[in-house]
Amino acid sequence: MHDVAASVDWYRERLGLEPIYVGADGDHPIAAYRIAGSMMSLWQLPAGEKRVRDDNDRNTYVVVVMTGPLARWRQVLLDRGVDVGEIRQSANHEFVWFYDLDGNRFELSRPLDDGI
Structure with missing residues (x-):
């Protein structure tokens, strides 16, 4: 920070x-x-020290595992003025990244099979 x-x-x-x-x-x-x-x-x-957003690909970040579709939560963050990416999908999860004022990455993630 x-x-x-x-x-x-x-x-x-x-x-x-x-x-x-x-x-x-x-x-x-x-x-x-x-x-x-x-x-x-x-x-x-x-x-005098500053993190660069590109460092996010080499750092750990907070992942919050959710149940239910992420679109609603993405919209809540957008409405609050948060820098939010698009919802993406991997083989087993959908996820969306968002960033705090210093560019630190956070992730909301949901298993595609909520029964996992």
């Missing part, structure tokens, strides 16, 4: 998420969230 405080505002306004912790670990501001039963932490990058 470039700015944890700005990210906290963005996650609140765009995703409806409230942090369970905002503070610092030494010199690094952080915010922690509970998402779908898991924990996610946002760490502010050191001054």
Whole structure:
């Protein structure tokens, strides 16, 4: 994250998420969230450092597994001003990527056979 405080505002306004912790670990501001039963932490990058969106193909990212079609959730994100891609399909899943204000990738994913 470039700015944890700005990210906290963005996650609140765009995703409806409230942090369970905002503070610092030494010199690094952080915010922690509970998402779908898991924990996610946002760490502010050191001054002058910036991630590039192209790094998303080499980094891990949060995947939330959903039930039911993703089109409704994609539209909700679009309506909230989130940068959202098109719904895509692999052999066993449909998925859509979306990005936070720093370009970090998130994925909503649904097994094509919801009985899996």
